[in-house]
Amino acid sequence: MNWTVxxxxxxxxxxxVAFGLRLGLALAVQYxxxxxxxxxxxxxxxxxxxxxxxxxxxxGEAYSIYDPPRRLLxxxxxxxxxxxxxxxxxxxxxxxxxxxxxxxTLACGLTYWLGYELAGHAVGLLAAAYTAVSPTxxxxxxxxxxxxxxxxxxxxxxxxxxxxxxxxxxxDVLNQRTVGLAVAVGILAGLATxxxxxxxxxxxxxxxxxxxxxxxxxxxxVIVAGIICVSLALTLAPWTIRNAAITGHLIPTTxxxxxxxYDGLNPAATGDSNxxxxxxxxxxxxxxxxxxxxxxxxxxxxxxxxxxxxxIWLALVxxxxxxxxxxxxxxxxxxxxxxxxxxxxxxxxxxxxxxAWQMRxxxxxxxxxxxxxxxFAALHLLFVGSLRYRLPAEYPLCVLSAVGFVxxxxxxxRTKSSSASLITLSL
Numbered sequence: 001m002n003w004t005v006x007x008x009x010x011x012x013x014x015x016x017v018a019f020g021l022r023l024g025l026a027l028a029v030q031y032x033x034x035x036x037x038x039x040x041x042x043x044x045x046x047x048x049x050x051x052x053x054x055x056x057x058x059x060g061e062a063y064s065i066y067d068p069p070r071r072l073l074x075x076x077x078x079x080x081x082x083x084x085x086x087x088x089x090x091x092x093x094x095x096x097x098x099x100x101x102x103x104x105t106l107a108c109g110l111t112y113w114l115g116y117e118l119a120g121h122a123v124g125l126l127a128a129a130y131t132a133v134s135p136t137x138x139x140x141x142x143x144x145x146x147x148x149x150x151x152x153x154x155x156x157x158x159x160x161x162x163x164x165x166x167x168x169x170x171x172d173v174l175n176q177r178t179v180g181l182a183v184a185v186g187i188l189a190g191l192a193t194x195x196x197x198x199x200x201x202x203x204x205x206x207x208x209x210x211x212x213x214x215x216x217x218x219x220x221x222v223i224v225a226g227i228i229c230v231s232l233a234l235t236l237a238p239w240t241i242r243n244a245a246i247t248g249h250l251i252p253t254t255x256x257x258x259x260x261x262y263d264g265l266n267p268a269a270t271g272d273s274n275x276x277x278x279x280x281x282x283x284x285x286x287x288x289x290x291x292x293x294x295x296x297x298x299x300x301x302x303x304x305x306x307x308x309x310x311x312i313w314l315a316l317v318x319x320x321x322x323x324x325x326x327x328x329x330x331x332x333x334x335x336x337x338x339x340x341x342x343x344x345x346x347x348x349x350x351x352x353x354x355x356a357w358q359m360r361x362x363x364x365x366x367x368x369x370x371x372x373x374x375x376f377a378a379l380h381l382l383f384v385g386s387l388r389y390r391l392p393a394e395y396p397l398c399v400l401s402a403v404g405f406v407x408x409x410x411x412x413x414r415t416k417s418s419s420a421s422l423i424t425l426s427l
Contacts, residue, residue: 018132054082077194104141126402151392157188165364186231197253258296271317318385354404
C-alpha cells in the first residue's frame with residue numbers, strides 16, 4: 001500500500017471539510033448581518049476599521065482612518081488582504097468572506113504541515129482535523145478580524161522555525177540550507193507581523209534561542225541569528241520607512257501600543273476592552289500620534305507603579321479571560337455556545353499537556369507548539385484579555401494535542417494487546 005497516497009487523500013478530505021464548514025458559516029454570517037442595514041460583522045469594533053482601511057487601499061487613497069487621521073493605527077497586512085476582493089468585486093462583503101474561507105482552509109493545511117514536520121503524517125492530520133471542525137476557529141475564519149489570517153502567516157513562520165531548529169539539532173555546520181531557513185524565518189515572521197504587531201518579538205527570540213543553544217561554533221551562531229534579524233528588518237522596512245517619513249521616528253509596527261496598554265492598566269480597567277477614555281481625552285486634538293502613544297504608555301506605567309496590587313489583580317482577571325474556553329463577548333453568551341466551546345477546548349488542553357510531557361525532551365517541538373500560546377498569555381498580563389488573542393496560538397497547539405492523542409491511543413492499544421496475550425496464555 002502506498003501510504004503517501006493514503007495520507008494525501010485523508011488530507012484532501014480534511015481540507016474539503018474545512019472549506020465546506022467555513023463556506024456554510026460565511027453564508028450564514030452574511031445572511032445574519034444583512035438583516036440589519038449597515039451592519040458589517042457579528043463582532044463590531046475592529047471589523048469596521050479593517051473594512052474601511054481595505055477600502056482605502058483598494059481605492060489607492062491614503063492609509064488612514066478617523067478624524068483626526070490615524071495613519072499608524074493598524075498594521076497593513078489584513079487590510080491589504082481584504083482589499084483584494086474589494087479591488088476586484090467592489091464593496092461586496094460576501095466576496096471578502098469567501099476569500100477568508102480560503103485563508104481559513106489554508107491555515108488548516110499549514111497546521112498539517114507543521115505537525116508533519118514535527119511528528120509525522122498522523123500527528124499532522126489529527127491536528128488539521130481538529131482545526132477543520134473547531135467551531136471557534138471555523139467561525140472566526142469568516143469574520144472581518146485578523147485572527148485567522150494572522151494564524152496562517154504565523155504557522156508559515158513556525159514551519160520555517162521548526163525546520164531551522166531541527167537543522168540545528170542534526171548538524172552543527174553552517175551550510176546553505178541553514179542560511180536559507182534563517183532567511184525564511186525572518187521574512188515569514190515579518191509577514192506575520194504585518195498581520196499582528198505582537199509577533200515582532202518572535203524572530204529576535206528565535207535568533208537568541210539559536211544563539212545560545214546551538215552546538216555550532218559561535219561565529220556560525222552569530223551569523224544565523226544576524227540573518228534572522230536582518231531578514232525581519234528588511235521585510236518590515238517599507239512600513240518602517242513610511243512611518244518614519246510620517247512621524248520622524250522609527251516605528252516598525254503601530255502607534256496603538258500606548259492606548260492598548262492603558263486600556264489594560266488604568267483606574268477604570270476591568271480586564272475587558274473599553275476605549276471610551278480615548279474619545280473622552282481627545283489627545284489627538286493637541287498631540288501627534290507619536291506623542292499620544294507615548295503619553296498613554298506613561299499613564300499606564302504610572303498607574304501600575306502607583307497601584308501594584310490593582311495591576312496584579314487585573315493581570316489575573318485578564319488571564320481568566322484569555323484562557324476562557326467560551327467567547328467573552330455578550331452576543332455569544334448562550335449556554336449552548338458555552339457548552340460547545342468547553343467540549344472543544346478542554347480536550348485540546350488536556351491532550352496538549354500529555355503531548356508536552358511526551359515531547360518534554362524535544363525543545364524544538366515545544367518552542368513552536370506551546371511557545372506561542374504562552375507568549376501571548378504573557379503579553380496579555382498587561383493588555384486586555386480575550387479568547388481572540390489566544391485563538392491563533394491554538395493552531396500550533398493542536399499539533400501538541402495530536403501528539404498527546406497518539407500517545408494515549410498507542411498506550412490503549414498496547415494495553416489491549418497485553419490483555420489479549422495474557423488471556424491466550426491462561427487458556
